[in-house]
Amino acid sequence: MPAIGIADTTFARFDMGRAAIDEIQQNMPMKIRRATVPGIKDLPVASKKLIEEEGCDIVIALGMPGAQEKDKVCAHEASTGLIMAQLMTNTHIIEVFVHEDEAKDERELAFLMESRAREHALNAILLVIKPGQLTKLAGTGQRQGFKDAGQVRM
Secondary structure (H helix, E strand, O other): OOEEEEEEEOOOOOOHHHHHHHHHHHHOOOEEEEEEEOOHHHHHHHHHHHHHOOOOOEEEEEEOOOOOHHHHHHHHHHHHHHHHHHHHHOOOEEEEEOOHHHOOOHHHHHHHHHHHHHHHHHHHHHHHHOOHHHHOOOOOOOOOOOOOOOOOOO
């Protein structure tokens, strides 16, 4: 049975890990391993450990950078670390960040965090179980959390 890792943070203002786990459990029987760390810069090592020590076939790294410029810098550093961890392990780590300033209010922020976590959980399942399904969506302007952008046609 495939295993999905969930790496999330205490800094986030919504339990994105719980939403992703719920979505996985509703859609596919899989082993789920979870590692919760303080902040987004801790996600790369947590993700790498889920792959190397817990045997995960894929990891979803969930985090919520704040709205300040220093938070955006930290998010970039975390993204770079997640890319490095992917290359070191030859395993997908789906980065699911919701920046605090992406939403107009707290209600929209909570909606965005939950829906993006759930939609990327489905992407993770497809990457492990049926990667060809994503090919069918290539170039269709898919967006996680908000309305899809749609396809540009000639």
